[in-house]
Amino acid sequence: MxxxxxxxxxxxxxxxxxxxxxxxxxxxxxxxxxxxxxxxxxxxxKRPKLIPVKSIVTAALIFVMLKGFVFAQLGENEYLSRIETLQKGQSPQVLAAFLLDADPATRTMARGLDAVLRGKW
Incomplete structure (x- = not known):
């Protein structure tokens, strides 16, 4: 059947x-x-994202906060003199100097952290 x-x-x-x-x-x-x-x-x-945008933004924010913290701790003159020393070195040190250079975001973060750390806010 x-x-x-x-x-x-x-x-x-x-x-x-x-x-x-x-x-x-x-x-x-x-x-x-x-x-x-x-x-x-x-x-x-769904295609997986090739660039994890949130992770890159978070890492950049943490990096700027770290630069701001070091800038606030050392002071502007000492920080800039260390950057100048790095600029005179080999190419990896020049790259580090470029990345660690005091930009407006770093200066703003340093002012905010300085106010918080010193209790001036």
Whole structure:
């Protein structure tokens, strides 16, 4: 005896699989309009971000805070003299001097930290 496939059951299982695929949080659903005017949902996988923007911004903020703290502790004259010493060295030291140079964000952070550390706020 040969068992015939139930067409309705196959369609039902296909629809269930499509619903499960669309409900997966790792995939995003995009609505497309077909040539006949019907709006259909197309599942697209989320691409991983190549550059972790939040991590880079956090690292930059921590770096500026560290520079500001050192700037506040050493004072402007001592900090700038150490930067000048670094600028006269080899290429890694020149790069470090460029990165550690006192920019406006570092000076602002140093003023804020100085006020907090000295209790002037």
């Amino acid at each position: 040969q068992v015939l496939a139930d067409v309705n059951k196959d369609r039902f299982i296909e629809r269930l699989n499509a619903i499960q695929e669309k409900s997966n949080p790792k995939k995003r659903v995009v609505h497309k309009v077909r040539e006949d005017g019907l709006v259909v949902e197309v599942v697209k996988r």
